[in-house]
Amino acid sequence: MSLAPPFTEDTARAKVKKAQQVWNGQDPKTIAKAYTPDSVWRNRSSFLSGTAAIEAFLTKKWEKEKSYRLRKELFAFSENKIAVQFWYEYQDAYDGMKWKRCYGLEDWTFAEDGRMRKRQMSGNDVEISESERWFVDGVDADTVEISEAHW
Template sequence: MVQALSLVPPFTREAAELKVRKAEDGWNSRDPEKAALGYSLDSVWRNRAEFVTGRADIVKFLERKWSRELEYRLIKELWAFDTNRIAVRFAYEWHDDSGNWFRSYGNENWLFDAQGLNVHRYACINDLPIKESERKYHWPLGRRPDDHPGLSELGL
């Protein structure tokens, strides 16, 4: 009998990788309510220079984000993990309402509670203007296909 993989601390490498992919999938849904379910009700964020506290504010933050960052597609990759902490690197592509494309690169540090909810998220992000022809993420909006290359495979 196959035992279900636990996505609560303490994390194994396999669980940490799956936790990262589930977070990526939530963000790629571009559904703020769905994406926010991975965070505790009192989760604390630093995202760039913005500070967000609580799941309700996370939903509002994501609504604003995805109203500006159009055709958003994200790839996250596990960088490191420990008992109840995960560090990821990521890159996402998007365009603004004028059609200017960007690839945003960043790192996140996550802390989880005993139920596996993210209680602290610290994100550092930089935006790089790119030409539309330089895009690397071409899957239909939504979840990244399992056979689509990750960051390392794309040389990012």
């Protein structure tokens, strides 16, 4: 199945889950290959462009965010755009290894070849206790029940 536009509901869902899988691998070089050389990003308050900047940004991200586990879900899609809701948990290496969960939304715009040419991310971190974690070791992030209060 092609994961290039135009998207159907099935290909949009597959694209989202592929992104989840690749991001959970935490390999900035591999992830950067999914973006066009001139891809434009807004990640919270950071604005960047190009795969070298994306790779550097992700390298720095995972210096801070340890024990990272992510889940992405399709929110909406059109011919060449996908909106995603996501949650991830991590230990903050810059804040005493406290557990945090990020809640967020992304909108993605794709080039004809299926690489992303624009990514806009908004997210908020919430400190959580060990007992509040969803994505514990051995649990498939896709099977965790996430209540409507968190969607």
